Amino acid sequence: MSTDEQQLQQTGNGSQGRATQDVVTVVLVDDNPVIRMGLRSLLAASERFRVVGEAGDGEEAVRVVRATLPDVVLLDVRMPRRDGVQVAAEVRTWCKILMLTYADTPDVVRAALDAGASGYLVHGAFDAEDLQRAILSVASGSFVLSERAATAMRASWSQPVQDVPPTRPDVGLSARETEVMELVSAGRTNAEIARTCFVSEKTVKNHINHIFAKLGVRTRAEAVSVWLGGATYPSAQGS
Numbered sequence: 114m115s116t117d118e119q120q121l122q123q124t125g126n127g128s129q130g131r132a133t134q135d136v137v138t139v140v141l142v143d144d145n146p147v148i149r150m151g152l153r154s155l156l157a158a159s160e161r162f163r164v165v166g167e168a169g170d171g172e173e174a175v176r177v178v179r180a181t182l183p184d185v186v187l188l189d190v191r192m193p194r195r196d197g198v199q200v201a202a203e204v205r206t207w208c209k210i211l212m213l214t215y216a217d218t219p220d221v222v223r224a225a226l227d228a229g230a231s232g233y234l235v236h237g238a239f240d241a242e243d244l245q246r247a248i249l250s251v252a253s254g255s256f257v258l259s260e261r262a263a264t265a266m267r268a269s270w271s272q273p274v275q276d277v278p279p280t281r282p283d284v285g286l287s288a289r290e291t292e293v294m295e296l297v298s299a300g301r302t303n304a305e306i307a308r309t310c311f312v313s314e315k316t317v318k319n320h321i322n323h324i325f326a327k328l329g330v331r332t333r334a335e336a337v338s339v340w341l342g343g344a345t346y347p348s349a350q351g352s
Contacts, residue, residue, distance in 0.1 A: 137252045140166040140181055142174040142200065143189040143213070148236075152187060152213075155241045162248065171195020178204045184252045188230070190214040190221060196332040198228045202302050205229030209251045213244075220338040227300050227337075232257035286327060293320045298337045 139162055141149045149167050156162040165181045168174035170193040178186055178200075186208050190197040198221075201210050211232040212225045222233055231251045234244065238260060247257045286294060289310070296306045303321070307314045321333075330336045 136163050137161060137185060137248060138163050138165045138181070138183040139248065140164070140168065140174075140178055140183040140186045140208075142168045142171075142177075142186060142192070142197070144169050144192045145189075148189075152244075155244060156248075158241070159245055161245065169193075171197070171200045174200045175203050178207055183208050185209045185211055185248050187211050187213045187248070190216045190225065190334070191332070196334055198224045198332065198334040198337075201225060201228040201230050202300055202333075203304075211247060211251045211257070221334050224334040224337050229300070231255070234258075286324060290320050290324050290327075293317060294324050294336070294340055297321065297324075297333060298340050 139156060141152050141164060143149050143152070146169065149169070153164050153167075156164055165183050166177040168177045172194045174186070174188070174192075175195070186204060188197045188200060188210055190212060191214070192200075197212060197214065201212070204210065205228065210230040211234065212230045213234050213236070215236045216222075217235045225233060232247055232255075234247055234257070239247070250257050292310065293306055296309060301309070303314050303317045306317045310317070321336075325331065325336060328336050328339045330339055
């Protein structure tokens with residue numbers, strides 16, 4: 114690799130895993146069709162990969178992954194209808210997850226990894242060979258971060274440890290909404306929250322919509338950032 118950003122930091126024991134022998138099936142999830150087309154072309158250049166589905170938003174992503182059960186899903190963070198962190202939390206039991214996005218802030222990277230992602234690559238910090246190697250590594254059980262994602266995580270880890278829990282934002286959440294938000298911040302899916310609280314998933318979604326409005330956020334990742342950090346999350350634009 115020619116730059117530090119093109120280097121991948123890999124851990125794990127997947128060097129002899131299944132992905133080194135078999136074709137790896139992949140689902141592409143990004144709201145930009147040009148990016149999906151480019152990824153499909155990159156993977157088509159190798160016989161090691163087979164794209165079995167695509168999705169342009171979070172709701173569609175869950176349906177496609179459920180239907181195809183790929184080895185790996187390449188998942189954008191910021192998408193319509195459902196963000197990548199929410200999708201990761203829902204599909205993590207069905208496949209390995211490699212985040213592939215422009216977002217590289219520590220809070221977003223950590224939220225994605227906490228939601229179940231096995232890797233995180235930032236656009237512009239890898240080439241085709243890096244991407245293919247990362248997919249194979251994630252499929253075989255390794256954990257992969259691009260240099261920019263690793264830098265973001267190091268920045269997060271370098272923050273001084275709090276002796277007491279951070280102050281939650283005073284936004285008038287009800288007792289039930291507070292309970293739901295605690296479960297969201299723990300990476301629980303809507304279905305898991307519904308079972309824990311003995312309510313329907315529709316009720317959970319209503320609570321989460323009210324929480325988002327009170328916290329002034331649009332996505333699960335932003336809500337977790339505000340809740341755990343006790344500060345306003347600046348909504349980012351773009352993918």
